[in-house]
Amino acid sequence: MARAPGQIDVSKNEAILDAAVEVLAERGVTAPMEDIARRACVSKQTIYNHYGSKADLMRAVTARRVHEITASLEAPDAAEHPAEALADFARGMLGSILTPRSAAFMRMAMLGALEMPEVAAAIYEAGPRSTRRRLAEFLALETGAGRLACPDAQEAAEFFAGMVLGSYQTAALLGVERNLDAPAIERIATEAAARFMRAYAP
Incomplete structure (x- = not known):
């Protein structure tokens, strides 16, 4: 089936999003789109055709990660097992911030906030604000x-x-003390969920 104008295949789209995270983690939000296109092995025009602007691209990058974090809240049995859903949500948040690439991406976004406020705003709206809203x-x-x-x-x-x-x-x-291993993340996630459930018990 033919793709609609401006639409790209899934693998190419994932390559663009992955490249954007890598390049911006290395060079910040002011990195040229040419660098992202080169890393993704696509043309710069392909990225602009699909996303329109760097802010839109960053919104898509962030939204993809938010979807991964909030997936547990949308699972079929999440509503009937809120403690488990919250623990999964917590694991996702901790896993996201403790990934060196994700942390570097956010660090560079913060450093570039004054220079490119529209990109910083897009990351915040599609990231932290969207995550909290879904929760x-x-x-x-x-x-x-x-x-x-x-x-x-x-x-x-x-x-x-x-x-x-x-x-x-x-x-x-x-970039300091990122030493939470899997058992520590599990302990924090389950304990936070348990304490929250007790605090907001009906």
């Missing part, structure tokens, strides 16, 4: 079902994210 929607549904009691779901989402990330995110952004 808040899940908590609101659980509250409606009587499994949780979150009078302000958005605030509760911020509390949970803060409890999970703690100082680990700051350490990752600074």
Whole structure:
């Protein structure tokens, strides 16, 4: 089946997103699109045809990661097992910030925020804000079902994210003490979920 104008195949799209993360982690948000295109083995025009602007490309990069983090909240049995869904969500957040490439990407985005505020805003809207919004929607549904009691779901989402990330995110952004192994991540995720469930028990 022929692709619509401006549409690219999945493998090429993934190559572009991967290249964008790598190049921006190395050179920051001001890195030219030519470098991303070269790394992805596509033309610069191909990227612009599909995304339109660097801000749109960064939004897509960030949205892909958010989808991976929030997938547990959309699983078929997530609603009936909120503690497990929250623990999976926590594992995703910790895994994201502790990945050297992801941390470097966010670090460079922050460094380039003043120079390219539209790109920084796109990353924030598609990343942290979208993640918290999706979590808040899940908590609101659980509250409606009587499994949780979150009078302000958005605030509760911020509390949970803060409890999970703690100082680990700051350490990752600074490039120090990224030493959480799999058992530590598992312990933090399950404990955060358990404490949250007790705090917001109906």
